[in-house]
Amino acid sequence: MQPQKVSYDSFEVIEELEGGAQGRTFYVKLIETGVPYAMKRINYMKKSDKERAEKEIAQMKKLESKFTVRLVYTFQDRTDMxxxxxxxxxxxxxxxxxxxxxxxxxxRVMRVWAIFGQMIRALEFLHCNGVIHRDIKPANIFVMIDGSVRLGDFGLARDVEGDYYLKEEGTKVYMAAEVFKFKRMDYSTDIFAIGIVTTELLTGHHPFQAPNELAMIEKIKSGQHSELPEFVPKELKELITAMLSLDSKRRPTTKQIMQQSVIKMYLRMQEEKERMQEExxxxQNEIALLKQQLSKKHHKSNTSQTKQQSISTKPKVTSEPKIMIEPPVTQATVTQVRNVLSLVESxxxxxxxxxxxxxxxxNHILCTLLYNPVMNKGIVKLEVLRVKYLQGLGIADESVRYGRNEWPWDRGKDKIVYYQYNGDIQHNGSDYGIGGNSGFSDGCRIGMELNMESNPRSLTFFIDDKEQPNFIINxxxxxxxxxxxxxKGSSFKIIKFEFLSTPTARHGEGSRALEYGKYWKR
Incomplete structure (x- = not known):
């Protein structure tokens, strides 16, 4: 649904973009709002041009989703669409x-796994809708500002009627052998193209590299692709090799690829990220609406009080009552304890x-590491250095045990408190986490202070010694x-584990107590 009618004069053309086999594409801004867009110009004079343009528009509308570049406006100007x-x-x-x-x-391998998984997920969406793209190549796969990947340029995308599509179109060096031999394209030709793109992501080179296009086509027709380098994991090598198979029947489907364990892991992470972003x-929309409503009420209230005198000069207290944590009265001394923490055997x-x-x-396996001893008394402070890609840390009920390839919440969100790298805290009911604390990146020090002596018992987080506002009670x-x-390669170092005689957490102004065991809502 288009929010407003636009014409060519509604846009400021900034520059021409590279690519676009079926038309020229420009970087433009909508003059009224300043919002940037990509504007593709297609010939719309001949009957064949019109049919092609209308098919592309229909496909984009049919395939509108988070997996594809979204069509915002269409309009005709003279002989162009x-x-x-x-x-x-x-x-x-x-x-x-x-x-x-x-x-x-x-x-590089980790990033390629993530992109590869998203490309396959997007292609699975097309194939489930009975559509083959027919022009998969790096120029037609786009990266959004949040890092997600989308397919674009549907000028050659077509519905599959029967088992294949009887027409040869696309970028030749990304076409499979059967396209040249039998003039047919099906779902597996898209898989072949993704295999080429994934190889390029890993190596920077086309797997059928040759001095010219004709020589590359001959290599494709005979299945002579280059070997992947040693640093590529065995699982990824096997997938790409199968996708580049000369025999189209030996290529895996999108569904089969998505069942591969590493792909599944990266897709779960991407889906969680998307859920958090949506939330x-x-x-933000709810806050904006609330502010708008409050602004109207405030304006109305001011209007009604212009003829009234102020009854009281005391400020009205609107904040929620705070839960006070009473620390035990002890001397302010710190005892350093070394070699106390040990991994729970699993x-x-x-x-x-x-x-x-x-x-x-x-390995490319999810690792949730539990530590002994069980914390059941005293005041304990742990500090961890995020060396590389530590995703989060927290506490788990002493009954929890983890197996291989498990997320922290796989044994029940109601039994853990999880502080994630983006600053969100997850617990019972908090599918997307409670925001408000700082995130952490490589090189940051993340601290947790467990006060098992206070009433109620509490957990407070620190980032580079700065106390975070959201803390947990009970x-x-x-x-x-x-x-x-x-x-694989994600790493952290435990740099401090102390028993304290008095807490360092203050839970001052702006702090917020979140109660363990309750159903959290944002």
Whole structure:
């Protein structure tokens, strides 16, 4: 649904963008709002041009989703049709391919897994709707500002009638062998193209690289692709090799690829990120609406009181009553304790490399690490250094135990408190987390102070020694500390574990007590 009627004169054309086999594309801004868009101009004079343009518009409307670049406006101007889509500020995968070659191989692999999973998820959406894209290539895969990946340019996308589509179109060096041999395209030709793109993300090179296009096509027709380098994990190599198979029947489907364990892990992480973002946007909209309503009420109240005298000069108290934490009366001394923490024995340990106080995920397996001792008395303060990609940490009821490839909440959100890297705290009912605390990045120190002596018992978080506003009360009588590292190479170091004689947490003005065991809502 278009929010308003627009014409060519409604836009300021900034520059022409690269790509667009079926028309020229421009970076534009809507003059009235300043919002940026991408505007594609397509010939609309001949009958064949009109049919092509109308098919592309129909496909974009049919496929509108979070997996595809969204069509915002369409309009005709003389002999041209204009398609105005959302602008992808981070560009397309051509830029990403170049950037990835500059990062360490281990990090590159992790990022490629994440992008690969999103590409397959988006392609699965198309295929489930009976559509083949027919022009999968880096220039037609876009990166949004939040890092998510979307498919775009549906000028060649077509509905599949029967088992395949009898027409050869697209970018030749991303076409599968059967397209040249039998002039047919089906779902597996899209899979082949994704295999090429994924190879380019990993290596910076086309797997059928040759001096010219004709030579590349000959290599594709004979299945002569280059070998993937040693740093690519076995699981990823096997997937890409199968996707580039000369025999289309041996290529995996999108559904089969999405069942691969590492892909499933990265997709779960992406879906969680998307849920959190949706919840944040919903919350922001609700706050904006509330402010608007309060502003109207305030204006109305001021109008009605212009002829009245003020009854009292005392300020009205509107804040919620605070829950006071009473620390025990003790001397303000700190006792340093070394070599006290130890990992709880479990199958998770086979996926973790331990080097002194540093813990590193050595496989592409989710790792939630639980620590002894059980915390059931005293005041304890733990400090962790986020070396690389630590996703979060928290406390779990002493009854909780984790297996391989499990998220912190897989044993029940009602039994944990989880402080996530973006600053959100998750517990019972908080699918998207309670915001308000600071996030943390590599190099940050994250602290947790458990006060098992106060009434009620409390858990307070710190980032680089700064106390965070949201803290937890009524935590269980006995808990363990856990840390969560989901990716190969993700790592953290425990740099402090202390028993305190008096708490450092103050829970001052602006603090908010969240009660353990209650159903949290944002």
């Amino acid at each position: 204009f398609l105005v889509t959302e602008y992808c500020e981070n560009g397309d995968l051509r830029k990403v391919i170049t950037e990835l070659q500059q990062v360490p191989e281990e990090e 944040k946007e919903k919350q 199958e998770v340990l086979q996926d973790v490399e331990v080097n002194g106080d540093t813990y590193t995920n050595k 935590i269980p009588k006995a808990v363990r500390i856990f840390c969560y590292i989901p990716w």
